[in-house]
Amino acid sequence: MFCAHINPTTRKEQSVKEHLHSVSKMSMEYGAKISLGATAELIGMLHDMGKQTDKFNSYIHYSATNPSDKSLRGSIDHSTAGAKFIYDNFYHTKDPYQKFTAQLISLAICSHHGGLIDCLDLNGMDRFTDRMNKDKDFLYEEALSNYRLEFSEMKHLNDLFNKSKEEIKAILTKVNKIDGSAKFGQFAAGMLEKYLFSCVIDADRYDTYLFMEGKESKQNIDKSDLWNELADVLEVKLKSYPKSGKIDLLREEVSIACKNFGENKTGIYQLAVPTGGGKTLSSLRYALQHAKKFNKERVFYIIPFTTIIDQNAKDIKDILGREDIILEHHSNLVVDNDQEEYKLLTERWDSPIVLTTMVQFLDTLFSGGTQGVRRMHNLTNSIIIFDEIQAIPIKCINMFNSAINFLSNICNATIILCTATQPLLSTTEMPLKLSENPNIIPDMHEKFEQFKRVNLIDKRTTEGYSAASLKDFVLDTMERVESVLIIVNTKNTAKEVFNELKKANADLPPEKQYAVFHLSTGMCPSHRMKILKEMRTKLGHERVICISTQLIEAGVNISFGSAIRSLAGLDSIAQAAGRCNRHGETTCSDVYIVNIEGESVNRLVDIKEGQECTRRVLDEFKENPKSFDHDLLSPKAMNQYYQYYFHNRSAEMNYTLAKPNDDKSMYDLLSGNKEAFNAFNSRNGYKSELMLRQAFKTAGSNFQVIDQNTTGVIVPYGRGKTLITLINGACNLSELKEYLKEAQQFSVNLFETDKRKLEEIGGIVGLKDGAIFAIRDGFYEDDVGVTFENAPMEFYNY
Template identity: 30%
Template sequence: MIDHARGTTALAADFATPFKADRAAAIAGLLHDLGKYCPQFLARLNGADIRLDHAIAGAAEIRARGAAATSQWDRMMAELVSYAIAGHHAGLPDWQEFSERLTRARPALDPIWQDEISVDLTGLAPSLIPHPSKTRTAFQLGFLGRMLFSCLVDADFKDTEQFYAQAAGSEIDRDWPRLGDILGDLTARFDAHLATKAGDSPVNRLRREVLTHVREKAATPPGLFTLTVPTGGGKTLASLGFALDHARRHGLERIVYAIPFTSVIDQTAQVFRDVLGDDVVLEHHSAIEEEKPSHKEQRDKLRLAMEDWAAPVVLTTNVQLFESLFANRSSRCRKLHHLAKSVIVLDEAQTLPLPLLIPCIAAIDELTRNYGASVVLCTATQPALDLRHFRGGDGTGLALEGRELAPNPDSLAAQLVRVKIRHGGVMSDDDLVAELERHPQGLVIVNSRKHALALYRKAGEAGLSGLIHLTTRQYAADRRRILAEVRQRLKKGDPCRLIATSLVEAGVDLDFPRVWRAEAGLDQIAQAAGRCNREGLRPVEDSIVTVFNAPDNPPPREVAQLVKAYGRMAAKHDDPLVPAALRDYFGEVYWSKGTNLDQHKILGKFEVDRGGLAFAYKTVATDFQMIDSGMVPVIIALEEKAQQAVRQLGIDGISPGKVARALQSFVVQIPPLARARLLAEGHVRFEREKIFGDQFAVLQPGSLYRQETGLLWEDADYLELEQSIF
């Protein structure tokens, strides 16, 4: 036990060093398994069926010592460490649950632990830079507690993993290089890739100018940045070039690139691998990481399909990033300490959900304020997150003045005008099919998978050629093939009529002559416009984006609210895509919402009072859901690569995390009740369920999946469960 405690201590301290909390993390490592110093634990190891809350002993010990400390900071840090220790198996608790566990009777500890473990609580005060608003103090402490928890659970996992690997004579499946050791090579690869980019069109010249300007800003001190470049202006390469140069200038340890949706991560991942190589990029967006509280010990934790983000370049989603920042489970929190001293690029930052905007802003601010990170808000339609625009003076918003990386965003927008927006009014599916019949190449974007499938079928009944359906019903590897076919058809001038959900908008490189977009918010309409005349090779007056109303398929409630805001803004401006119109739109959507931007009062669930730190970690994790759909994964193992990954489950030396990583491109998200039905009917089964529980739900061979339509799980009993995914 003492060897594991010391190993965990050393790793936890190392992980916390970038944000100067190494002493607190070391104490957490020393005491996290203190409860195992008792006869009951030895009996459990010998096979006795005994339930033992071994985590509470260390939490109680550190709290008791903290209560006797003379320094207020030492007392509060002791409480933060106690939360981390108490949660290192079952997850960070709410204070009420935690306090109840502290009052329960506990087995007496063998006094020998005091000879093996020495704890010094003095001088634990963190170097936190306080937020200007005193209302943020409790949130800042809660954030620090979660980062300490991350250090502890990752250290605990890694030391345990190493022990069993040595015992089995096997090696850990992944050893990532340090970013600092390879930055020279990555920058050379980046420059070589740029040298191969051909074309001297006005759009390409503008992209090169943007990239040069952005890279020149890399010497700017770390912190918050904005990168406001219209769709098609080269944001992806510009932000990557900045991240590489900025990390080299300031000794930052990682590049984390977060994009809005799993459905569009594939293209960006391929760009990164083409530029940087396959062996430095971790693509992590999988939902195959279910974790439930367990009283089992040690090796049980090795059965979780989790990632630690130790890679030099991490590509993930906003959902994975932000839900982890507010999570309480070890599987989600394990990676968080790797965000310290990182360059974090938030692509399409305007997609952050409004009901959670204030907590998201608070997390972004804290990462840059106290954890040495640089965060780039990278978008074509920069949301008004500047604190100068928010009302109330309560500290909401970010200090963005003077932190723009792009050269004159208003001028860029004027130079990159490539489309005309037209309002088509009410359009039925028959109207849309008639429009597609008149235009052999066109893109229709609707607000739900249900509508996309119905429209695709109707267009098929009309006999339209070149008809293609793109939806999150399809797994990512299939979507890549579909998009490759779309690009080939567009390039050759063949008929190409694509019907898609909004997954096609953000980050998908397509260039259609005509686009029809179901009513949505202005940011989505602007993204749809980015799929029309993307390279600027057609006359603007012939490149029409038609915004239409689909009365039989109304948008979801949250989108309907944005539609109204767009309508009020559009009445004031001839062109809704000019910067002034965008500012009006975001002014209404963001600035006037006030407390509605923290729908669940997340920040208020962290309190500091005379009794100590009353934090509701578990409740916050439940409330902070960026996609309120409750979808669950189903693995579509039709291809050999997916089948091979499934066969590797349970093989010694192959971690479930590695298998989950290989299966990311073969997952479809569906409603939980739908998956339960498929399980009951034998269409889905949990692979190696006795070992991995419900982590790997695999579709069995049959007739439910087709490339053109994806996974059709519905029947008449639960069609109403269909939900749109963005």
């Protein structure tokens, strides 16, 4: 018997044969969701053929008895053998469907250990063919011979391949109907590869996890019963809500329209509702109705900021009363490194309702390695609700559009784009293919007029406001209202204004003093929720001022008497306005636009470009307010803003790579890889015959949703302190998985520069041999969250 894994506790061995059967079965189930059952099964059956050698058998036994010796890890190539079997037997043909199918399968198998490899790299070198023809440390003949002895299904492999070819042919026909262009066809072929890769990676990791932990696979939930139960609970809850005021009645109209729209077939739709229009519950009502009607697997909420997850998850859990079926996935707390045992803990997105960020969603589709991609297949036959879709990074737009077209048309996912400020995604070079009659709320313009609760007032000055003069403006505004929200563009500005307001507050007579709050992305979700809860209890009863970065401006259910927004994109300003007079407490409240002296946004390109386009709209509004329906927040104003913004940035939408490769785009790397194709042809004097040319590895390692990489770290706030100790103590993988899930509430995402800064001053500690990071005590404060100042030199030993 050749051994695949050894349980560290029981010393029980799992044979390669057992592992391959389990993985192929699971992989087949995942592939079958988009009619690729045979293809995914074949990949599963062959992915670990390379473990059928004496050398690997010796290695696995040595590693089990010497767990601290990591020197041999990754030294034996066990992932090429199965790929070469397909390559040798099926790739060399004139039949394009057979050749394409063979490359798809071989590529998924040979890449399953470290992530999808480049087919052609940036220099036009054929990495795929090189990998298939490698001869060092490979032991292919031995692996194949032993595989044949242990498996009697060799004919079954041929039959599976023939079925697989027909499956792929049918999928490509569907792809061609979505968009007949070669560019989209090649991109979709890459998505198909990633989907198959997702099936085998998740099956492989999950089967290994179950064996190593001595667990049984989770029982599948009857989704039909679940959706009916949840829909009934939601309907009862909605009936109990007040419907007395104008805003209440308008929200109910939106909610009913969403429920009725749930009867429409799978597609790509828009939910354009003014801020404060009750999007979260209305979209949930839609989702449950649609899931019931069309037997959907999951509901995803994809959210731009982790702060909105905090509130939306709490709202949904409170209403549905089923915390057990809802997953909040803020960040990856396990680093994607060589430590195989911790890779088993990567979040799978297998809960019925998943709330996660746009960063995690895009990483799942486009990042390299094996960590994020394992989740992709769970997007199939789901409802994916994008909350505040306008926050999508401009560089990702064409990749996002094409991926969504693939997910909807090939993976049967229903897509809902939610926002008060719909970007023009169907007008780009690679347009989003909206369904016929895509608007869930048909009388959008009328609804925006009915929901009007604020006046947007341009208060920019020639010099701009200093922190001190902004403080004066805030206090002057507080003479007319009981609460003010100030939203600025940078954490430093927020801190400066917060300190000015704290000082000024101390000098005021007691009757004019206010509660002053500060919100920052340097705070963990649990901390932010505590501050928001405290603020809500005081609003309407005490004088309140809150200073925040943009994290509060989308999706946070809170209402102030007035708001002040530092100049930004008009979409951001509209979102900020949604935190003012949210429930129609007064007839109309004032929201002010200000410009802040010294607020440097040169490195915040999205904000800087948004500011320029907003300036144009503000100046045009002064000249001719009638053309914007006398309202800076009208759909006409927003449409004009997006026309400027998308026109100015259209060249960026394919994701230009960083220097020295800024003549190439990520979209091209993941589709035709034209430059590399031409380089190959020039060097060799003939054309590459590869069907898939994508530079998957290069694209994956260069892909960043935001321009700086971030790392999820656990902070010593509240229960976070205990979790840090528990995680770094003696715990098995099951316990660690539970601790990490809970730690999402006590984590922050650090930019690479901030992480390095903290490392230099001893503010970060590595847990589990550096697979997980935590902030040390003394580097986290109640006012600001993570801090780099006044940290003590003596630390707790975690």
